[in-house]
Amino acid sequence: MSSREESERIHSAALASAVAAAARTRRYGSWYVAEHRFRVMGTYAQTVLFTAIGSPLVYLYAMGVGLASLVDGNVGANALTGVSYLVFLAPALLASSAIAVASEEFTYPIMLGLKWNPTFFGMNASAIQPGQVINGLVISVAARMLLTCAIYYVFMLVFGAVPGALGIVAVLVALLTGLSFGVLVMAYTITLKDDTGQLAMVQRLIVLPMTLFSGTFFPLTLLPPYLQWIGWISPLWHGTELSRVFAYGMSEPLWLSLVHVLYLTALLAIGWIWCRRLTVRRLNK
Template sequence: MASQLGVGRTPRRKRLPACRPGLSELTPRLLPRLGDYWVTVYRRTWRGSVVTSFLMPFLYLTAMGIGLGSFVDDNAGPRALGGISYLAFIAPGLLATSAMQTAIGEMTYPVMGAFKWHRVYFSMAATPLRVADVVGGQLAFAVFRIFLTCAVFLGVLAGFGALDNPAGGVAALLVVVLLGAAHATPVMALTARMKSESGFALVYRLGLMPMFLFSGAFFPISQLPGAIGWLARVTPIWHGVELTRMLTLGDVHAWAAVGHLCYLVVLLLAGWYLSVTGFAKRLAQ
């Protein structure tokens, strides 16, 4: 009788896609169904980031753009940076690195928590949602946070007079959102394969911090020694900084811009594939 009523049976787990999904399984189809969940998450968390969204760009630009910038301009002169002030040079770099930092922050502890602590991903996987929908929802929320953070940062830049080209500033906002997404997907894929949050210390110390310092945001990477300079050119943040600076200064080199864009798009797509496969494997355990 109990077996007929289903009492005591273990719920059957939904069959997840293989670790090498096809194209159809890489495409989210029910992504809008997650809208209510992520709106609720944002309503509960936005107060914790609203102050820092305004404060951090203000402090960075005051300390480095104006404080250090006045020292650089007085001693080296505008010719050292191609005829622009240090504030105008550093502003797009700070905007790009802000997108990178936000992306990595959104794809480390929050993703680990959804797997390990509150396990909301497993709840999602028990519904008609596909793995690509779960990944897409997390990425869409991260992109939303990146957009808001960088939009505020861009407004602060305008207030400091660091935007000579408003149209280029709007285009730069779109570029840094792409840059953030290009960082987000590989980090999300990495987090899906990590068993413990202890590895995040290495992500921040050996990943985020070196890319932040050697991104070209604070000085031209041509000043770096040969091997380190070439290594800096491989990082996605350098491509984002260069493209953002082109747009904010109104000095766009078409082929270089296309190369930077292609690099970021390829990285985004590769990270997406690795994220879906990583999520599928983790959720099947």
């Protein structure tokens, strides 16, 4: 074989290998992005675990045990909701933990990948598609969120806050709640060219009021009618109410439970599609 033929053979083999690698990347691009995010999360894994363990321990004890003893002692156990205050509050705290992960992972890490350390543009320069970038981000955050909610649920069991036989389903409800809110936050973050305090405002003007007015600490019906609409449009309220149905068998009409599921699923689908379209525009400019 001549040197020219050998060179052509090597070139053809290299080209075939590159084509195969590109095809594999196009097929598994979402998982490659998720793997990248898992590696990034590994750099602050201690914080993730400390938060996942510390938050339920502190909140369930302080709010569910400390505050619960005052509430039950003053208004009477089971007086407001038919169950102890700890049992009433725990599913809401579980759903809130998913919201907290979403508001953390779908804000500054997105700005990092788009502007401060634009790795998403590097991914887009390869065979990975913009939509796969979004898919990978959602997969990675869902994994962290599921871990956080699972640990939270274990502490709920330890504190005796899950009398219902289907309580474990509340973990999946919390996951759906966190993702349905998170993709909307991510869509907003993708539209930002610079962070001049907008993401901090999301925490102060959206997450905090949503937590206070979503039936988290008391039934939504105790709010004045002109404030109850905040809960009706809040993913946290829908997630909390559905979690309570599974956690301790809260009584509500079947149609309302279906509304919770459909509303959260619709938010997730709309937000996910919106993020993919915005990312195509942002990365291909």
